[in-house]
Amino acid sequence: MEKIPQLRTVNVTRYITPLREGGSLPALAEADDDFKYVLKFKGAGHGVKALIAELIGGEIARVLNLKMPELVYANLDEAFGRSEADEEIQDLLQGSQGLNLALHFLSGAITFDPVVTVVDAKLASQIVWLDAFITNVDRTFRNTNMLIWHKELWLIDHGASLYFHHSWTNWKNHAQSPFALIKDHVLLPQASLLQETDAIFKEILTDQVLQSIVNLIPEEWLQWEDTEETPEAIREVYFQFLSIRLNHSEIFINEAQNARETLI
Numbered sequence: 359m360e361k362i363p364q365l366r367t368v369n370v371t372r373y374i375t376p377l378r379e380g381g382s383l384p385a386l387a388e389a390d391d392d393f394k395y396v397l398k399f400k401g402a403g404h405g406v407k408a409l410i411a412e413l414i415g416g417e418i419a420r421v422l423n424l425k426m427p428e429l430v431y432a433n434l435d436e437a438f439g440r441s442e443a444d445e446e447i448q449d450l451l452q453g454s455q456g457l458n459l460a461l462h463f464l465s466g467a468i469t470f471d472p473v474v475t476v477v478d479a480k481l482a483s484q485i486v487w488l489d490a491f492i493t494n495v496d497r498t499f500r501n502t503n504m505l506i507w508h509k510e511l512w513l514i515d516h517g518a519s520l521y522f523h524h525s526w527t528n529w530k531n532h533a534q535s536p537f538a539l540i541k542d543h544v545l546l547p548q549a550s551l552l553q554e555t556d557a558i559f560k561e562i563l564t565d566q567v568l569q570s571i572v573n574l575i576p577e578e579w580l581q582w583e584d585t586e587e588t589p590e591a592i593r594e595v596y597f598q599f600l601s602i603r604l605n606h607s608e609i610f611i612n613e614a615q616n617a618r619e620t621l622i
Contacts, residue, residue, distance in 0.1 A: 363417045363571055367431040368460070370397065370438060376447060383450060386463060389432065395460035397432055398517065401453030406579040407524060408517035409459045414596065415492045415516025416461075417571045422559055424484060425512045431576065432460035457576050464512060470504035472544050477511060482548035483555040485513065490540045490610040491559075491603060492519040493532075498542045522599065526585060529595055533602040536613035543614075547621050552611050563604055565597075572597045 368389035377384045377396065387397040400406045412429070419426045436455045477485075485504075489497050496518040497503050503515040522532035540546065572593050580589035587595075603610070 363421065363574060365429055365431055365574060367433060367457075368393075368395070369433045369435065373438070373447075373451065383447070387432070387460070389430075389460070394463040394465070395430065395432060396463055397458060397460045399450055399454040400456070400458050400579065401450050404517070404524070410523070410575055410579055410596070411519040412459055412515070412517040413574060414571055415494060415519040417574060418492060418563070419488055419513050419516070421567055421571070422484065422488060422562060424488065425510055427462040427464055427512060427514065430460050430462070432458045434458055456578055461514060464505055464507040467505040467507035467512065470502045470506055470511060472499065472502065475506060475511070477545055477548055479548055479550045481511065482545040483551035484559075485545050486540065486543050486549040486614055487552060487555045487559060487611070489543060490537050490614050491607065492516065493521055493535075493537050494519040495521065495539050497544055499544050502544050520599070529599055530602065533599045534606045534609055537610045538613060540610070540614045541617035541620075546614065546618050549614065549618060552614055556607050556611050560604060560607060565601055568600045568604070569597055572600070
């Protein structure tokens with residue numbers, strides 16, 4: 359039975375502290391369900407497109423049974439942040455009223471270190487496949503974007519994925535691109551089962567599943583000033599991009615395998 363992704367909505371009640379590791383200035387925050395979240399703001403650098411990439415990449419990972427912190431829509435009230443002393447943070451909060459995106463905070467998690475933790479071929483191949491599929495440029499030795507929590511590997515931060523949407527032109531060509539940056543992937547040396555992974559994941563990611571993930575994009579994230587396309591038309595481009603890319607997966611699989619052969 360196919361999984362149909364759904365997201366909860368929480369209201370942010372407390373801004374705890376900025377997390378200054380990334381350029382988008384995410385924050386640790388608390389919500390009205392009493393859980394803590396890593397909050398990603400639509401008012402940050404790449405705006406709603408980073409949130410869309412985070413949402414699509416994270417939910418594809420979840421459907422593929424890779425470990426991902428729960429994603430939630432995080433609502434920021436218009437009064438939120440008025441008492442914030444830091445002007446940069448106050449501007450960010452004021453510019454992010456409405457729906458944002460947040461990841462469940464994994465308390466006590468540590469950053470994945472490839473020197474310390476060996477990832478088996480199956481899991482490495484699954485993660486490399488995912489990142490080649492969604493064109494995620496951000497899972498390198500310099501910035502692994504993975505955590506160890508309860509002795510298991512968790513994926514975070516997919517906001518740099520789907521970078522075709524920053525130009526929104528020639529998206530069909532991008533859908534069939536090999537993704538040469540996979541050569542820098544931190545798990546590529548262990549990813550010896552890409553063909554086997556490809557066959558399994560293509561069975562899971564049906565058009566219905568891809569459409570249900572794309573349908574999660576909130577309407578207010580699709581009011582783009584740089585295009586006259588309707589939210590429905592924008593959603594359709596995301597769906598078509600993913601569907602076309604999946605149907606031509608041999609292009610990015612071959613690129614990854616060729617890059618891996620130069621490493622081993």
